[in-house]
Amino acid sequence: MIALCLSLLGWAAACLFHLSVQPSYRRRALYRFPYSLSVQRFLRLLCPTIALFGSCLYEGIVGLFIWSFSAPFISMAVTFLNTFRIWETLFQRHDKALNH
Amino acid sequence: MSPALRSWIVFFHRWTGFPVGVGLFVLFASGALVTFNLELQQWMQPQTAILAPETTNGLTHAEKLLLPEGKKDEKTSSFLRLPFNRDPVFRLWQYDGYFFHGPALHPETGQPLPTRDVVGSSFFNTLHAYFFLPNLWGRSLVSLLGVILLIPLITGVILHWRRFFSDLMLFRPHASSHRSWLDFHLLIGTLTLPLVFIIGLSGGILQIQNILSSLVPSPVHRSLPPTHSPPLSSKSLSALEAQGKHVWGETAGGFFMPIGNDIYLYRPDQATFCITRAHISTTHPIPRTLPYCPDFHSILTGIHLMRWAGPTMRWLYFGLGIIGAFLMASGLILFYKTERRQIKERSPSSSWGLRVIYAVNTATIIGFSIATLGLLWSTRLPALPVLPPRSWETALFFALWAGSLIHALCFRKAARCQLLLLCIMGLGLLPVDLLTRPLVTDRPLLFLSVDGCGVAVGLLSLFAYRRSCLS
Incomplete structure (x- = not known):
């Protein structure tokens, strides 16, 4: 279970950073992390890598499978959350520029 | 990429994707169900969902059924599977080429449990492995599908490559119907x-290896080498199980099989990543020394069958199978929508080709789900007396599936009617379960999970029905 939680957290962070570095004109990034793009791109790679090491440390080879199999689920969950603008509801953020 | 090349790739993607997608939808969906095959078996036979420890007394009684007095020298193809956490009863099973069938025995007493002879989980195994076709033809078809899957995958990646990463998490449900389905598919x-890619290819290669091994007959198991260790003093299953525990540490889930005058105990598949089928017998109590993964075939079985997986991994694998089925379903729907647009541009009158695509899609996506739920219902409801229960359940499954196809061929709004039926059957699974088994059970989560999946299918089809009414 720890391996699964680590994997989900790592992939979720990677997805959020991926969305954050998308340009605004694509009207998908409803939030922005306050770091430079290069740092965010680095974190996008770092988070799942740490999750991979963590889950393998806890579960061995099973951790590798849990890590790889959990990726599509959390990515889809983040996509749907983002698509249906649940971030806006949760954090009450209304960025007019992004709604054009 | 030039427009001409792109249009050729699109052509290949669509026209290989449609026929392959029909078969792969069934393979992915049945594969997802096979992930929980033993749990489904218990759902179909609620009397076997008990929590009781295995006892020596139980094993002794089970031995009497496996090797009846006076018939010990007769050839039998039965085997006795030991209880383990996923299926906590003895199973005295035989394989008839399609199904594993036989009595379930209580783990404490070894007495047969009063269960109905149902198709069980091996129905989906057989469907997944060779579509109930003659063995060689079925396996060839499945392996062909696994290999041809590469064409739509590769052509799809080529078509989408330019925006592969930037559109990785793009979904626009409020755009046009075609666009939102395309987003979902991508x-x-x-x-x-x-x-x-890995699951499809490993499944395809496994089937090719199975075909090749069936063409070149080989013994059921590798004979044990001469050993200097003395044979067991007792030929009882208990002594063999004790020896198995001494050698491997754990035997729960392993199985006994009488071969010739000897009895073999096979190591449980879930004990190792690669399935090696290590075994001992009363005359050879020390197993052959095998590497952890002796060959490529055993690695593929480890990756594809995942017998080693625990509940978390099993749920992830199940979910992936369902997502794979959604991938195929969305591709089939997109194919139909594109064909409809193109055909209507050429001639506004209705086309038989389009009707056939519509019927095949409806039968594949909705019909298969109806047939699966119908099979689950039929294992709990009384069977027709004219047929044995297993034949009745199998016949019902294929009749519902064929009925869905014929209905969709005859009626323009068949998909909506069938969605409504699917919704009723999905939501009705919970009441059927509660009404046809004792309310108090040792494994409530098992029943709740299967019923929950049925309710989820029902709600999803209700959502799809409402959307189809609005559009």
């Missing part, structure tokens, strides 16, 4: 691409 396809 979203699932890109996020699951490596896993679908």
